[in-house]
Amino acid sequence: MMQQYMETKKEYPDCILFYRLGDFYEMFFEDALTASKALDITLTGRDCGLEERAPMCGVPYHAVDSYLYKLVQQGYKVAIAEQMEEPGQAKGLVKREVIRVVTPGTITSSQALDETKNNYxxxxxxxxxxxxxxxxxxxxxxxxxxxxxxxxxxxxxxxxxxxxxxxxxxxxxxxxxxxxxxxxxxxxxxxxxxxxxxxxxxxxxxxxxxxxxxxxxxxxxxxxxxxxxxxxxxxxxxxxxxxxxxxxxxxxxxxxxxxYMVIDTSTRRNLELVETMREKQKRGTLLWVLDKTKTAMGARLLRTYIEQPLIYKEEIIRRQAAVEELNMNYISREEICEYLNPIYDLERLMGRISYKTANPRDLIAFKNSLEMLPHIKGILGEFSSALLKELEAEMDPLEDMCRLIDEAILEEPPITIREGGMIKDGYNEEADRLRHAKTEGKTWLGELESREREKTGIKTLKVKFNKVFGYYFEVTNSFKNQVPAYFIRKQTLTNAERYTTDELKDLEDIIMGAEDRLVSLEYELFCQVRDSIASQVLRIQRTAKAVAGVDVFCSLSGVATRRNYVKPQINEKGVIQIKNGRHPVVEQMMRDDLFVANDTFLDNGKNRLSVITGPNMAGKSTYMRQVALIVLMAQLGSFVPAQEADIGICDRIFTRVGASDDLASGQSTFMVEMTEVANILRNATKNSLLVLDEIGRGTSTFDGLSIAWSVIEYISSPRLLGAKTLFATHYHELTELEGSIAGVKNYCIAVKEQGDDIVFLRKIVRGGADKSYGIQVAKLAGVPDTVIARAKEIAQELSNADITARAREIAEISSSVTPHKAVPKPDEVDMQQLTFFDTVKDDDIIRELDELELSTMTPLDAMNTLYRLQTRLKNRWKENQ
CATH class of the missing domain: 3.30.420.110 (MutS, connector domain)
Incomplete structure (x- = not known):
């Protein structure tokens, strides 16, 4: 047996080999050492012809799925070697073969898989x-x-x-x-x-x-x-x-x-579409809000919708129409949900049926699910929206499949398929006869005994049984002279004789073989039923997809009516207009229902880029994520949390929200931030929606401000990008860009001051914030009073070096001097033109720039020098005009 094991193991060296021995799957040598640690099971040993005992461990066959799952979760592959013949019928060593290899991507056990997500x-x-x-x-x-x-x-x-x-x-x-x-x-x-x-x-x-x-x-x-x-x-x-x-x-x-809409990895994480950033849980995600599905198939399809929003207006409107009609037919929708509730996972049940691993209880679950289909199909027939009518047409009631299982399989069968007790009476004549023989055997023997006793006149005649001779008639010596000629002697005892008859032999064959033959026949009949269902896989899969679709739209409709969502208008003009929009997740997490709704207006013209200022904790990030989620919800066909909404289709949503070190790859917070910004600027289009939060905060103030400023210029330029953008920042200097860069508008979070304290009103209003209220926020967070007091003193001293006024000057130069030519924008620079140094070598400003020792200058020195030189240049241009 160990030689057979080693030969099999050579064929699957990268797998842990589960080797069937009786009621256990055993593992040996390195596999045993690995599995015993991974599964936390006892390691033993076995003599195997070597000098040392072979390490060995095992798991019971009836609980193998849970152990497989544990190993696969840890990244192992498992080869399952099964006994291919019954030990009692084998000549010599029982034949064994690997029947399948289980890997993380090929595991099919219902215990191992999350029914709400696909396992790809x-x-x-x-x-x-x-x-x-x-x-x-x-x-x-x-x-x-x-x-x-x-x-x-x-x-x-x-x-x-x-x-x-x-x-x-x-x-x-x-x-x-x-x-x-x-x-x-x-x-x-x-x-x-x-x-x-x-x-x-x-x-x-x-x-x-x-x-x-x-x-x-x-x-x-x-x-x-x-x-x-x-x-x-x-x-x-x-x-x-x-x-x-x-x-x-x-x-x-x-x-x-x-x-589909492109949603990159960072955006999926930042918007928390299907799992939260920190806990990796469903609760607190968009999926958690929208998922009120009743079936596993519906839950998986809804997850797919969220991860792949549409970009074609016609298909979005088709989905909206389905949700809207279900909203208008509340009673019918709830009735459909009642019928959806008992439906099991038809797709995965069908997978197990095709794999020939489905047991009798799987078939009963399948039948109970199919019984719901005619009711759902009947209700869907009353609807008029194109998508619901298509789903109704795709839904096959599968009544023949339901009838077959109902006629063949007991309502409460055993889990295993090799022990019988699963086929109904009346389904098969031979099975009925064997079942009858099994249960009525004692009665038949008693009747035979009575008949023979009466026929022979032997009052002490009895039918008895032992394992050696089987069933026999026993007659005491005092009556052996009355034994008829058709009795055949089997054994002579001291006080009695034992006989058999042809009728008793036939009865013995029926009774003794009935149970084994019945178990074997029931297995064959069950396999026939299972194969018959497997042959209809296309019908069943098509119906399962239809059921999933109905479930998704009922879920979206239910959420829309309960949460007071509205149907958004869909446009292809690039306009995003939201009135009293709400964050779908935050709103649901709040118990006091005091969520403050906000308006949004973005387009491809004068309102391309919103610069949003305000203190930390005031709600900037929530507001920006809210807009992105509302757009995404609209494009997956859902209603949205707002009073009114008109959503221009976006080909992509990009977010740069929050920052964290990527220590595994050696990247700092700022490097991660800049990598994500680079991805956005290189891959966004004018039809994209950008959500950028605190660009440049991971480096020095001047570098950060410069980067943020330049990013705004790049995004707002129609020739370079021109994407609709929400840009939150603490650099109040950037509010000076409104009026100097086309398409930029200022917004801020309203704050109410009460002495040294502040109250966040969480309302987005036009205009820029004049300060960050950082010290007040620090006070709210519980920073000691001495630290707060000293911070105020330092802030007062630093205000004398405020760069806001200088930023205003830079913005004025960019916009007013030789309109849009004094400070070339990125899209206006001709890469082939000569440099200033080639044309004006005797200019004093050029000479000073050429002589600057940049390596020894501080950022503040550089900013001051730049400001001084630009002022001189501005004055010279004014004199020339």
Whole structure:
């Protein structure tokens, strides 16, 4: 047996081998040492023909799922070697084979998976500067493929799917992407596969054969050359690990990243769409607010909607119409929810049925779910919106499947399928006969005994049983002369004789073999029922998707009516106008219902960029996130928390909110901040929404102010970017940009002063704040009075060196002198023009600039020098005019 184990282990060296021995899965040698620590189970030993006993540990077969989950969660792969024949029927050593390999991306146990989110296996292939991406959830049958051109887009896709396992080609490691970063950031197991998985022809063949097509153009994959290899590698990997036909993976969906709003990793984190930044919990997220779904399928689909908002107006309006009609038919919506509530996870149930791992209770759960479908379909037939009518048409009542299970399977069957007791009476004649023989055997024996006693006249005749001879008639010696000729002697005792008859033999065969044959027959019948359901996988998956869609729209409708959300207008003019908007999460977290609503107006013209000032804790970040979330909600088809809303479709939302050191990669707070700003400036478009909070605060005041100023100039320039932007800052000098830079408007958080104390009114009003109230906020936070008093003294001294006036001068120079030419904007600089030093070598200002020792100047010296030189230059220009 140990030789058989070692031969099997050689085939799966990177896996922990679960080796079936009776009622346990055993592990030996290094696997035992590893598993005993990972699972916290007892390590023992076993003689194996070596000098030392082999380390050994094991887990019971009936509880294997929980142990598998623990190992897979820790990143291990597990190969399951099962007994392929009954020990009593085996000639010699019981035959064993690995029936599947369980990895983080291929685990299907309901105990191991979160029913509200998909468990994706992702394949990434890097070829010629292109990343092919394929993601499959084998528990539901979902399978998608795409391509991207940059590592940042790749990270966005990885973040969108949050795969638990990533497989890749070796070239991926050479593309510049850090595999360790993937593991740390996404908690995914990353492994490079053998090159044989990534052959172009083998990948194409795997896809053609699985989806039964002659050419991949029939799957819509002709434009995804690298994506085809990624998808083919995933398919081959699943086949090799699962050793199954994978019949429930019926479709592969190619998509372009341009089909949906782009939400990068930072924005997903900052807006807390599906998990909070700190606790990584659902509570406190947008998903938590919107998710009132009744089914696991609906919960997964809603998560997908949130992570992939739409950018096409027509589809957004279709979703809105569905939500609106459900709002107007409150009673029907609640009735649908009542019918949705008992529905189990049809997608994953179907996965287990196709995998042939579903047990009788799974089928009963499946049947109970199907019983709800005709009721839901009937109610949906009363609606008129296009999307709800489509969902009603897609929903198959599956009455034949429901009827089959109802006729075949007991309502309360056992969990296991090898012990019988799961097939109903009346479903199969042979099963009924065997069941009858099992239960009525004693009665039949008693009746035979009475008949033979009466026929022979032997009053002491009895039917008895032992394990050696089975059933027999026992006759005492005083009556053996009355034994009839058709009695066949089996055994002679001192005081009695034992006999059998043909009728008793037949009865014995029926009774003795009935239980074993019944268990075997019930297993066969159950497998037939399960296979019959598996053959209808397309119908069932289509219906499951329809149920999920209905569930999502009922959830969005329920939230909209309970939270007083309104249907936003959708425009393609670039206007975002929100009246009395509210933060959906903060509003729900507040118990006193005192959330202060605020208005927002952004467009592509005079109101492109809002500079928002005000003290910390006053609500700037909440307000800006609120706007971003309302836009996102509108584009996923939801109603929004506002009195009125008109939302211009945004192709992307970028946020730069908060900062933290990335110690793992050696990046400081400021470096992280600047990296994110660089990403925004390089990838945003005029149709994007930017939310920027405290740009430049991670460095010195002058450097930070300069960077923030320059960023505003760049964003506000229609020729460079021109994106709609909310820009919160503590640099009050930036309020001077209104009027000097087109499209910039000032807003601030209203604050009420009461002596040395302040009250945050949390209302956004036009105009800029004249101070930060930092000392007052410090007082609110409990900083000692002595520190507060000294801070006031220092603040008074520093106010004499205030740079606001100088900033105003710079802004005036930028806007008034030789209109828009005195200080060239980035988009107005001709990179081919000659420098000042080439043309005006004898100018005194140029000479002074040339002689400056910048390496020895402090930032304050530099600012003062710049101010002095600009003043001289301004005076000279005025004289020339």
């Amino acid at each position: 296996l992702m394949g990434i292939v890097y070829l010629d500067g292109v990343y092919g991406i394929a993601a499959s959830d084998i528990s539901t049958g979902d399978f998608v493929v795409t391509e991207v051109d940059s590592d940042r887009e790749l990270f966005d896709e990885i973040n969108k799917f949050s795969p638990s396992e990533i497989i890749c080609n070796h070239a991926f490691y050479m593309s510049g992407v850090d595999a360790e970063e993937l593991k740390n950031r996404y908690h995914a197991v990353v492994s490079a596969l053998d090159p044989r998985f990534f052959g172009d022809e083998s990948c194409r063949k795997a896809l053609r054969e699985h989806f039964h097509v002659g050419a991949l153009s029939g799957l819509g994959l002709e434009d995804y050359g690298t994506g085809i290899i990624a998808a083919g590698a995933v398919m081959q990997y699943i086949y090799e690990t699962q050793k199954s036909t994978l019949e429930h993976i019926t479709t592969i969906t190619p998509y372009s990243t341009g089909q």
